[in-house]
Amino acid sequence: MKTTVTDQDKQTVKPDPRAEYIRGLRALADILENNPDLDLPYTGRREYGMLHFIPGESSKKQARLFARLIPGTVGKEPRDTAFDLVGKLHGLHVKMIAQRDEVCTRVVTGTREVTEEIPDPQALAAVPKVTVTRTEEVIRWDCKPILAADDEDSAVSA
16 A cells, blocks of 8 residues: 655644743753752843843733732833843742833923033034054964863864
8 A cells, every 4th residue: 555645744833932932941850850959041040130021912911910920929120222121930039021112101290490501512613633553452262172181282262
């Protein structure tokens, strides 16, 4: 009996990027759990080295979901043009970074007069420019292959 393979049979299913990312996190957790001599990734050792979430579209919806799903207290840290939500999953620090104007409402509560001293643009335009020559190092990095034995002297440019 002869079997015929059609083009439809040959189609491969592309893996779901979300499912593959989650598989990667679980695999990393297994590696860390089974190898205590391996240092933790930076995100697991310091509060300021967090696993960052940066929402694409619908930042407000993603921020609400993040704040609701992360257990415990989620901190709010507004800065410049960003608004950060920070939390912790056991020993893993997580942060969602959103554009402040996408998740917050700007409210003008008053005005104030600010005086500052700046260089005079006309005087700056009158200052002559000079040409300066300086010497810079030209460098190359020679790195031993990372998996080579320590006694090998072979160099690989990186």
